[in-house]
Amino acid sequence: MLQITDIEAAAERLIGQVLDTPCVESRTLSQMVGCRVFLKFENLQYTASFKERGACNKLTQLTEQERARGVVAMSAGNHAQGVAFHAQRLGLRAVIVMPRFTPGVKVERTRGFGAEVVLHGDTLEISRAHARELAEREGLVFVHPYDDEAIVAGQGTVALEMLRAQPDLDTLVIAIGGGGLIGGMATAAKAIKPGIRVVGVQTARFPAMYNAIKGTELPQGTSTIAEGIAVGTPGVITEAIIRERVDEMLLVDEGDIEQAIVMLLEIEKTLVEGAGAAGLAALIKHPERFKGQNVGLVLSGGNIDPLLLASIIERGMVRAGRLARIQVNSRDVPGNLARITAIVAEAGANIDEVHHQRAFTLLAAQNVAIELVLQTRGREHVAEVIRMLQAQGFEAALT
Incomplete structure (x- = not known):
């Protein structure tokens, strides 16, 4: 061990x-x-990853014969970049097999380190099997992402x-x-x-x-x-x-x-x-x-x-209460939306989105549900905004 x-x-x-x-x-x-x-x-x-450490340690221990053959690895991310980067530094051929769903930015960054990228398979297991096939067929040294003592x-x-x-x-x-x-x-x-x-x-x-x-x-x-x-x-x-x-x-x-x-x-x-x-x-x-x-x-x-x-x-902002969605019910008459936004402004919150809901609501036909997405200082601030709206006669609650 x-x-x-x-x-x-x-x-x-x-x-x-x-x-x-x-x-x-x-x-x-x-x-x-x-x-x-x-x-x-x-x-x-x-x-941008610790994976460089293992890749570099593995590649620097290859024999001259293995260095001449080159390496192959399977990865959808950090291991790919670590192997590609240090292979480029050491002058080794590197083939990286990545699943087809790998984000384009990771593919291009790996290519940017001089590696030959092969997109194959929809799962990591299929990609790994293909990498081993390439190692066998082309005589490349397979660099496992974790199951290797080096x-x-x-x-x-x-x-x-x-x-x-x-x-x-x-x-x-x-x-x-x-x-x-x-x-x-x-x-x-x-x-x-x-x-x-x-x-x-x-x-x-x-x-x-x-x-x-x-x-x-x-x-x-x-x-x-x-x-x-x-x-x-x-x-x-x-x-x-x-x-x-x-x-x-x-x-x-x-x-x-x-x-x-x-x-x-x-x-x-x-x-x-x-x-x-x-x-x-x-x-x-x-x-x-x-x-x-x-x-x-x-x-x-x-x-x-x-x-x-x-x-x-x-x-994260939603969990912290710094982004909150509230519903305000009001009479659907001119001026009420202006009153609501003025109260929110007075409370020190910022309105991100406003949505009027007339059809999909159980309110009386002459009423409207107004959904507001607010930027606030946190949960206590949200509660303060709701209290101020209620104090002015509006039905208001978190949704």
Whole structure:
């Protein structure tokens, strides 16, 4: 099984090849979740993900014969870019197989690193099978995204850097997809500090490793905003490491991850993808498990689609009450809408949308339901707007 010496050797190979990213305390997040939170900013890597570490460690150990043949990998995102980037740096041919549904921005970015992109299959499993066929047919070296000791050792260097920067960490909270990151980090952390607690986090929609370790049969979903950890088949190598070296596993929901993305954007001014926010999501959902501890989180990646991010931000504003929809019932006579908007303005809220509903309502025919979408300061402010409308004789309520 992988040992600390393998990870230390990987760290030597990675000097000057990847960033030693910052690991610093977030005082605001610490106050909010009840423990000291230290963030490892892996989203600052050149390809915006920790995946570079394992890819670089693997590629630098290829023999001359293997380097001449080139490499092939299967990925819909961060692993693809990590392999493509470091293959380009090392002068290697790289073929990346991606599912046909992969967003165009990820395809073009991977091509931008000099890789040959092959779009094949509608699922990751079909794409992976095709990548193995290409490896066999063209003599390419297959670079697995997680089930490879060289990959796992490279990812484990994250823990070396975290404990060097923050030796007082009590707990590491790490997202799990195939298990490469947590497998490497748990190996390094337990060797350096045997008493440290290692907690794995999966999204409830893709609990493959959780099921494997716990013996449960929770259903697999079809989509998640944490697509970086949406893995259907756990790694053989990584599952064995997790059984021995990971202390606890938790599940988080989509809403927890969305909330964590928005918090990191607002508070830390840093952009993370769904998988990168899973650790903070666990602190949000299970604060009692971490109270009073020094907790290290890995912001594992920052590659998120801008349209998805916009949707997450908007939904976050709704949850916080900063974007609210209210219904005001009134007589359908000239001047009433002006009165309503004036009251809202006096209350200090901003109107985003107005919709009159005359036909699809149970109100009397001479009345109208007016739906307002408001920008507010929060839930208390929304309640104040409603009170002011009611004080002027209007029926008003949240919808």
